[in-house]
Amino acid sequence: MNDVTAITTSAIDTWQEQSADASLQAVIERGGVVACPSLAFAVSDEEGTLFDASLAGDQRKSIYIRPGRYGITGTTATGATRDVVATMIERYAAASHALIDGLFPDYHARAHATGTSFRPRAIGDVPSGKALSWRKDDTRLHVDAFPSNPTRGDRILRVFCNVHPTTMPRGWRVGESFAAMAKRFLPRTRSLPPGGAWLMHKVHITKRPRSAYDHLMLQLHDLAKGDQQYQRTCPQTAIDFMPGTTWICFSDQVMHAAMSGQYLFEQTYRLPLSRIADVDASPLRTLERLTGRALV
Ligand SMILES: [Fe+2]
Numbered sequence: 001m002n003d004v005t006a007i008t009t010s011a012i013d014t015w016q017e018q019s020a021d022a023s024l025q026a027v028i029e030r031g032g033v034v035a036c037p038s039l040a041f042a043v044s045d046e047e048g049t050l051f052d053a054s055l056a057g058d059q060r061k062s063i064y065i066r067p068g069r070y071g072i073t074g075t076t077a078t079g080a081t082r083d084v085v086a087t088m089i090e091r092y093a094a095a096s097h098a099l100i101d102g103l104f105p106d107y108h109a110r111a112h113a114t115g116t117s118f119r120p121r122a123i124g125d126v127p128s129g130k131a132l133s134w135r136k137d138d139t140r141l142h143v144d145a146f147p148s149n150p151t152r153g154d155r156i157l158r159v160f161c162n163v164h165p166t167t168m169p170r171g172w173r174v175g176e177s178f179a180a181m182a183k184r185f186l187p188r189t190r191s192l193p194p195g196g197a198w199l200m201h202k203v204h205i206t207k208r209p210r211s212a213y214d215h216l217m218l219q220l221h222d223l224a225k226g227d228q229q230y231q232r233t234c235p236q237t238a239i240d241f242m243p244g245t246t247w248i249c250f251s252d253q254v255m256h257a258a259m260s261g262q263y264l265f266e267q268t269y270r271l272p273l274s275r276i277a278d279v280d281a282s283p284l285r286t287l288e289r290l291t292g293r294a295l296v
Pocket of ligand 1: 138
């Protein structure tokens with residue numbers, strides 16, 4: 001089956017001073033993943049001694065920073081240790097911005113960064129023994145769509161790096177193309193009820209009004225995750241990202257599932273379509289073609 005997400009390997013081995021690369025840009029904008037097995041993020045000895053699942057607070061899987069907001073969230077660390085963790089995450093953010101600024105200057109990465117996280121928990125280590133709902137179970141193939149944070153068609157670009165100190169890979173599955181997944185599940189989606197988006201925004205369930213696009217994306221996320229038969233039998237491939245590997249993709253477009261691993265960095269950008277070269281390949285335009293209507 002050739003409709004499975006392609007993984008393109010790149011020899012990039014430094015975060016700084018990359019030249020613009022239109023072919024890699026085309027790869028990710030068309031729903032592929034770029035993997036850089038020689039692009040490690042260096043962790044200092046002091047930082048390395050802090051690596052432990054308990055660094056993340058109860059109920060948390062990520063420790064994160066957000067641009068424009070002071071400090072870090074989601075960690076049990078205090079005092080000087082907290083500062084070390086914060087500086088490490090900020091360093092990852094800076095490395096990621098340098099990489100994306102070099103490879104894809106049109107993205108204006110720094111201006112569109114929305115958050116940076118360090119994930120010290122192993123996949124499957126559910127915080128505080130709480131049963132994980134299937135909706136939040138990221139071992140099921142899905143595209144990223146966030147209930148409280150509608151994108152209205154903006155793209156979600158993510159830069160991941162496996163920083164496991166020994167040999168544990170980050171095991172992913174990737175699925176079929178966005179268009180194939182959407183064609184399969186669109187017939188089972190429902191329209192937003194009249195006034196629903198306005199009300200959810202008004203009572204602060206959402207940060208901004210949900211568009212018809214967001215409503216569809218959330219349903220596609222849920223329909224795919226909720227369909228066990230689909231999870232088992234859809235076109236897919238498994239890939240191990242070894243420690244020292246960085247990978248880049250639009251996670252609103254790539255069907256992905258995180259199956260195993262521990263200690264990951266992740267940088268997120270929210271890019272307006274005006275920054276994207278191949279707008280026709282975007283999830284928004286794909287869904288508009290398939291539904292025959294404007295969705296934002
Ligand atoms: Fe995801």
